[in-house]
Amino acid sequence: MQPKLPIQCPSCESSLSVTQLSCSNCSTSVSGNYTLPLLLQITEEEQNFILQFFLTSGSLKEMATQMGNSYPTVRNKLDDIINKINQLKTK
Template identity: 50%
Template structure:
């Protein structure tokens, strides 16, 4: 089962942090307090968009034809994502 990484606290809706990391090869556990990387704090649809964008060599035209959307629609999606990343950067 592909489990979804929770990024928001279900109790108080605050961004979650990483408390421990575990190596299942040597059974080592690292404890501490780490912020989630910006990309992991995005929603799944945003992450999928970024992956598609990279697979299309960063070409919005190719991506638009692959997604059957118009060029400005895909450009607007990218601009919204840039805005979201900027907001997440400011929150850190």
């Protein structure tokens, strides 16, 4: 199993930032203080929901059927993710 990229500090739960990237081919390293891409700042569950949305061509009805949930439940989940992403964009 591949380790998951942490997005929150395990000590204080603040957002983490990327401080170093390295090339496994030539060992070049780049250092700095970079924010995580927007979609990596949401939970894995939210990322999977977005992926499922994409794979069902944006059909919330199909997602509801696959997930065994009602359409309004799936719609509310999508709205929650949209609101969270909008809040992250303004930070």
